[in-house]
Amino acid sequence: MKDSVMPVQDFETLAVHSGPGPDPVTGASSPAIHQSSSFVFRNTKHAADVFALKEAGYIYSRVTNPTVAGLEQKIAELEGGTGATCTSSGLATNLLAFSALMQSGDEFIATQKLYGGTAGQFRDTFQRSFGWKCLFTDPTKPDEFKRKVTDKTRLIFIESLSNPEGVIPDLEAFARIAEDAGVPLIVDNTVATPYLCRPFEYGANIVVHSTTKYFSGHGQSMGGAVVDGGNFDWMKHAAKFPTLATPNLSYRGLVFAKEFAAAPLAMFNHAVGLRDLGMNQQPMNAYLTMIGMETLPLRMRQHCENAQKVAEFLSRHKAVKSVSYPGLPNSPYHSMAQKYMRNGWASGLFTFDLAGGYDAGVKLVENIKLFTHLANIGDTRSLIIHPASTTHAQLTDEQKTAAGCGPGVIRVSIGIESADDLIEDLNQALALT
Numbered sequence: 001m002k003d004s005v006m007p008v009q010d011f012e013t014l015a016v017h018s019g020p021g022p023d024p025v026t027g028a029s030s031p032a033i034h035q036s037s038s039f040v041f042r043n044t045k046h047a048a049d050v051f052a053l054k055e056a057g058y059i060y061s062r063v064t065n066p067t068v069a070g071l072e073q074k075i076a077e078l079e080g081g082t083g084a085t086c087t088s089s090g091l092a093t094n095l096l097a098f099s100a101l102m103q104s105g106d107e108f109i110a111t112q113k114l115y116g117g118t119a120g121q122f123r124d125t126f127q128r129s130f131g132w133k134c135l136f137t138d139p140t141k142p143d144e145f146k147r148k149v150t151d152k153t154r155l156i157f158i159e160s161l162s163n164p165e166g167v168i169p170d171l172e173a174f175a176r177i178a179e180d181a182g183v184p185l186i187v188d189n190t191v192a193t194p195y196l197c198r199p200f201e202y203g204a205n206i207v208v209h210s211t212t213k214y215f216s217g218h219g220q221s222m223g224g225a226v227v228d229g230g231n232f233d234w235m236k237h238a239a240k241f242p243t244l245a246t247p248n249l250s251y252r253g254l255v256f257a258k259e260f261a262a263a264p265l266a267m268f269n270h271a272v273g274l275r276d277l278g279m280n281q282q283p284m285n286a287y288l289t290m291i292g293m294e295t296l297p298l299r300m301r302q303h304c305e306n307a308q309k310v311a312e313f314l315s316r317h318k319a320v321k322s323v324s325y326p327g328l329p330n331s332p333y334h335s336m337a338q339k340y341m342r343n344g345w346a347s348g349l350f351t352f353d354l355a356g357g358y359d360a361g362v363k364l365v366e367n368i369k370l371f372t373h374l375a376n377i378g379d380t381r382s383l384i385i386h387p388a389s390t391t392h393a394q395l396t397d398e399q400k401t402a403a404g405c406g407p408g409v410i411r412v413s414i415g416i417e418s419a420d421d422l423i424e425d426l427n428q429a430l431a432l433t
């Protein structure tokens with residue numbers, strides 16, 4: 001934040017005032033869009049020092065960009081981390097973070113209850129292209145994670161509030177298991193956002209985000225972020241994490257965990273990860289996301305209150321078999337929501353299962369009027385999709401059910417419109433199923 005003496009207590013204030021503040025050159029109140037691929041050096045010594053990481057500065061937008069740096073600062077402040085690195089999409093964050101922590105042949109343990117795209121990335125491409133083996137494990141049984149730790153384990157990965165089923169793992173239990181194993185706990189906090197939950201406060205070491213969702217809120221900018229908690233002792237576990245804890249030859253032998261002790265992972269992700277893998281975020285996207293983030297608390301409150309009302313309505317409706325939303329007292333994750341989410345709120349995303357099965361799912365989507373039919377989540381407008389005929393269509397019925405997306409399951413991302421209007425719309429469409 002620009003003025004470090006500002007007495008910030010509340011997240012609402014932080015959401016507006018975090019980040020770079022007014023432009024230092026022009027005084028413009030909103031962040032400037034530095035739509036430039038490269039940056040002019042003052043002289044040859046300046047150029048050499050910035051290249052050698054002896055002086056902070058901008059070289060080339062694949063590695064760092066002032067507008068993207070503003071978003072990184074804002075996200076780190078909202079999460080309570082020490083630094084962040086933004087990427088072109090949410091999925092790219094996993095590649096960036098994992099490439100800093102894993103060598104070919106290493107293993108990691110991840111929750112089975114994951115966003116489908118992440119599950120595919122872990123199961124297929126990470127194994128095939130990089131030799132990183134994922135052990136998928138039930139997030140309601142932390143002890144099973146513990147049993148799977150070996151000397152090849154390099155990280156544990158969970159979602160704080162899973163997409164789409166709303167599974168909320170016991171964050172403190174996972175942080176203890178990761179600490180005992182001497183590996184970082186990575187939490188995907190996309191659906192909860194730091195407004196509902198700040199995983200570093202429960203012992204997580206790295207937070208990842210798809211900023212495409214609630215951070216932006218408008219559905220107009222893809223992006224992701226890896227946030228460094230600055231709380232993992234890489235030097236203590238140097239043999240496991242040579243990238244961070246042993247001399248880096250491309251930077252005159254510096255050791256990232258020593259030279260940049262506050263946020264070594266964020267620094268490495270820029271200086272090596274983005275440099276070599278190139279999934280940098282575009283300045284225009286960073287700008288749009290920063291603007292969106294200023295209203296994050298207002299939007300999240302409305303998403304949560306609306307989702308609660310809509311979920312309660314659906315849970316009483318005769319055409320609906322079940323509703324999977326942690327805000328409902330009968331949810332197996334209700335107590336975890338009370339423990340880890342602000343006010344016990346459970347974000348705006350959930351699924352419900354229609355008594356009429358597959359055909360009813362298709363009919364509901366065809367007849368709904370206010371909900372937009374698309375594959376994103378976290379927009380201001382309400383969104384709907386029938387996973388069995390779209391995102392999960394390639395799976396067998398058993399696989400669909402195991403993924404929480406059986407034939408009659410509908411996924412909704414409840415927006416910030418009037419809850420009464422949303423309920424009326426669902427009511428008329430359900431009558432036609």
Ligand SMILES: Cc1ncc(COP(=O)(O)O)c(C=O)c1O
Pocket residue numbers: 089090091092115117118159163188190191209210211212222223224377
């Ligand atoms: C929880 C979660 N993590 C990661 C992603 C991937 O983000 P992106 O689509 O920005 O790559 C998504 C996308 O839906 C998500 O829901």
